[in-house]
Amino acid sequence: MVAVAQEEKRLTLIDGYRRIEALQQLGKDTCVVEIWECEVSQALLLTLARAQARHWEAIEEAGVIRELIDQFGCSQREVAQQTGRDVSWVSRRLALLTDLPDELLQRIQAGEISTWAASRIVAPLARDNSEHAHSLLEAHRKEPLSTRDMNLWYQNYQQANTSQRDKMAADPGLFLRALAAGEQKQQDDRLGFGPEGAWLQDLATVRRMLRPGADTLFSSPGQGRTGAS
Secondary structure (H helix, E strand, C coil): CEEEECHHHCEEEEECHHHHHHHHHCCCCCCCCEEECCCHHHHHHHHHHCHHHCCCCHHHHHHHHHHHHHCCCCCHHHHHHHHCCCHHHHHHHHHHHHCCCHHHHHHHHCCCCCHHHHHHHHHHHHHHCHHHHHHHHHHHHHCCCCHHHHHHHHHHHHHCCHHHHHHHHHCHHHHHHHHHHHHHHHHHHHHHHHHHHHHHHHHHHHHHHHCCCCCCCCCCCCCCCCCCC
């Protein structure tokens, strides 16, 4: 635990709130605290800089950053420089508090949604289309989606047109099931061709990538060959 010495022999706790709460629940009234002789803002920066030494929840880091900016007038660039991070990391952490609704913050704190998914998927989605972000959260509440599924959905969402995005947001679970069914069908088709057929399909794909527009030299079994020899 870390505290900063203040005037009138007061201490301001910087790090260790959870441990204090745990000790109180155990009926303990004393603990060992590391006291730093510096300003509160500097202590917060140092604590954030050494956060990599132990596991911090992203929402905790976001809270410290917001306090540094709102209470002590630090810029995002200053926080990044003082903590050994980059500005984009600071911005993503702040987005957890500034761009997300209270409902989502509660879900993050409860462990229902990973902070990675919240900062990399839900936050940018909410900025672009709050209605679609709400639909995704509702779908997750009814049918929990893994971080991998949410990332897969968002990757396809970014490449879709407006009409397709509306349909994807209306039922994210349905879209993911349809996508999985399509991938399964492709795998079944490859198995139907046998090892040689699957190899020829892969070779034809590589050839098209290397020579766009070229005639097909290889084909799946039963389709014959075309192109110059």
